[in-house]
């Protein structure tokens with residue numbers, strides 16, 4: 001049996017101290033796959049990460065939903081029920097569906113820009129999160145969004161409490177205070193959503209938003225049950241703004257750090273209509289440099305930088321044997337810094353995502369939204385929100401970091417790569 005190499009000094013204690021640094025050292029010194037501790041492997045390079053995510057039979061995603069099903073007496077949903085719920089959500093989230101609703105997303109990102117207090121340092125994540133929550137919840141529930149938004153916000157708060165690092169990892173059945181808090185918030189959200197689902201179904205006015213698409217029967221599976229609708233929406237609701245907010249923090253930081261890139265985004269954004277509600281998918285498609293910039297930021301700082309998979313049976317990965325019962329951590333962060341895929345991988349160079357004519361290019365593996373059967377369902381929505389927000393911000397402001405030798409934020413990696421405490425200053429462009 002050919003086990004993946006162990007990284008010298010790569011203990012769990014070293015991992016806990018600085019996970020990004022250890023991940024980089026593992027990729028540099030061990031290559032494709034390395035061993036963090038017995039039974040825990042890290043897939044580090046682009047090809048291997050991609051292979052694990054595509055080989056979902058050999059490396060299934062553990063089912064540990066943040067908001068476990070409440071409505072079902074009969075335990076976890078079957079694979080068929082999961083596929084049905086995913087297909088229903090994707091009707092409202094696929095690229096064509098998002099493209100048709102750009103005029104609803106753009107006013108939200110424009111409001112964010114307008115309300116940014118200028119000429120003083122402002123903490124970014126608390127500024128950006130409520131705006132993206134409003135856009136995301138509106139995208140899912142349109143005119144029913146105002147009722148659901150406060151409950152959605154409480155789901156987010158419950159999530160933050162739940163994922164906070166703690167000394168003890170309690171078995172899943174232990175009702176810790178954080179889990180009880182989560183369940184109460186999830187029940188409250190579901191109780192607010194149920195009458196909306198019933199009203200839409202009984203009136204026949206299902207709506208054209210994501211909820212409306214989920215309520216339409218599928219040709220293949222028929223109608224999605226009320227329980228499945230109610231169980232699937234808490235997770236998706238938080239997903240519409242949680243990871244996008246982390247991504248926005250990184251993108252805005254890069255606008256502040258790279259003035260020339262920001263100027264180029266501003267020039268492109270000058271072509272956006274004055275009334276954001278009239279923005280269309282054609283306007284969005286024309287923001288090619290801005291999209292490249294967002295993609296480049298997600299390459300360098302993928303907010304979901306480490307994905308978990310299991311190996312229920314013994315299997316091969318690259319030249320190694322992965323034992324039954326192992327955990328495989330897939331690392332988009334190091335995969336994106338694989339020089340065979342992205343030359344000068346540590347350099348911020350949005351142009352790498354454009355060809356000579358300025359059209360989109362795919363220079364190498366990109367796992368910012370994962371890939372394979374569990375790839376991100378909200379990628380098109382996230383790209384639309386982030387691209388519009390970036391363009392509108394650069395059109396109106398110069399951003400800058402607070403002066404000083406040290407960055408005014410901490411990089412956190414637990415449950416996602418984020419710029420905790422990031423402050424930026426916006427000054428109106430002359």
Ligand code: HEM
Pocket residue numbers: 053061093236239240241243244247298302303304307308367368369370371373374375376377378379381382
């Ligand atoms: C910049 C923003 C975002 C990033 C970087 C991101 C990243 C990711 C990644 C890497 C995965 C794969 C996880 C894995 O393979 O284990 C994923 C899955 C997922 N994302 Fe996103 N995401 C973003 C925004 C969104 C939005 C806006 C939504 C909701 C509308 C969403 C919904 C989901 C869902 C439901 C999954 C699970 C898919 C599955 O397990 O089958 N994400 N996302």
